[in-house]
Amino acid sequence: MNHAPPPARLGFLYPGHAAEDDYPLMGSMVQPPAEVTLIHTEFLEDAHTVEALSEMGSVGRLSQGAEALAGSEIESVMWTSTSASFVLGLEGIRQQIDALEKLLGVPASTTAMAFARAVKTIDAKRVAIAATYPKDVAQRFREFLQHFDIEVVHLASRGIITAAEVGTLGKDEVINFALANTREDADALLIPDTALHSAAWLTDLEQATGKPVLTANQVSFWEALRLCGKLTPQSGLGHLFEEAP
Structure with a gap:
């Protein structure tokens, strides 16, 4: 039994x-x-x-x-x-x-x-990042990942200041943001920000980009x-x- x-x-x-x-x-x-x-x-x-x-x-x-x-x-x-x-x-x-x-x-x-561990778990050597943050904060995420020998081939920052505003982004906006920052030479796309909804759209994000997508939540x-x-x-x-x- x-x-x-x-x-x-x-x-x-x-x-x-x-x-x-x-x-x-x-x-x-x-x-x-x-x-x-x-x-x-x-x-x-x-x-x-x-x-x-x-x-x-x-x-x-x-x-x-x-x-x-x-x-x-x-x-x-x-x-x-x-x-x-x-x-x-x-x-x-x-x-x-x-x-x-x-x-x-x-x-x-x-x-x-969790991001560092997840990237290693899916064996991604090179990643693209679609960050909602301002540029200086996004740059620090790149520096953090470099401690783990994760190569960042593309870094985009959307420049949103508040988490409250990030939380209002809907499915189409999130998928379009992901698509705009998917790179052929990246093994995965990282979308770091727990203020961004993603749980309901993880399958859609991966189908749209053709890549493994890792989101903060x-x-x-x-x-x-x-x-x-x-x-x-x-x-x-x-x-x-x-x-x-």
Whole structure:
């Protein structure tokens, strides 16, 4: 008699309000469905600037959010901001992860680290990036990926300042943005910004571009499952989820 594995219990710390509904959606798309607990973290300013992102991703802000997850029986926790992890560099990310693991006693990671792992998992050597951020912030994502010997062959920045505005972009705009920045010499397209909706359109994005597409919310959810040992092949969530871990 086969017993279905118990559902994964995943915790997400998400700054503000933009595309957080991607997480319960992905929770319902995997088999068995995952239990998603999402906490909105606070910050001083909704802006894709290095200063604002550094405050947003500070250990103090993450610790505040983590307190709301204490006792929730989650099996892993993610800081789901790409930019408010990579702007702090590898040492800053290590501090974020250490703080969350100490506070909650479960494995932790960040969206930036999830991107690095996901790129390696699909064996992409060269990538194109379609970033919604301003140019200086997008450039820091390129620098972050270079630590992992990931070559960036194309980097586009849409120059949107606030996460709230990014969250209003619809399916056609996101697919057109992806298409405009797909490159023949790239093994995959990266779309970093957890404020951008993508979960419902992952199959459409890959069909349109003809490439594996990695989006911020997708890699965050994948990493959360991987951390708690409950990552299994799934359909409908892009190339990344189709491979056995």
